[in-house]
Amino acid sequence: MDKELEDAGYRVYHGEKIDVYFNTAICQHSGNCVRGSHQLFNLKRKPWIMPDEVEVTTVMSVIDTCPSGALQYRHK
Numbered sequence: 001m002d003k004e005l006e007d008a009g010y011r012v013y014h015g016e017k018i019d020v021y022f023n024t025a026i027c028q029h030s031g032n033c034v035r036g037s038h039q040l041f042n043l044k045r046k047p048w049i050m051p052d053e054v055e056v057t058t059v060m061s062v063i064d065t066c067p068s069g070a071l072q073y074r075h076k
């Protein structure tokens with residue numbers, strides 16, 4: 001876990017090979033994440049972020065489209 005991100009208000013969503021971090025206070029609601037992958041990001045599901053639903057490369061490529069920095073990832 002990345003303590004710096006957690007201290008900055010990010011919540012962690014664990015995956016087997018990669019963790020995803022999300023900070024709702026920074027999110028600009030562009031929708032790039034849910035448009036990028038409904039399997040990874042699904043607002044109707046709990047938890048709404050499931051890193052193991054897609055390939056690690058997909059986690060990285062979709063999160064790289066987040067314009068605000070609200071989404072981050074850390075490899076394990």
Ligand code: SF4
Pocket residue numbers: 026027028029030031032033034065066067068069070071
């Ligand atoms: S891509 Fe980033 S800024 Fe846009 S809705 Fe998702 S988390 Fe928020």
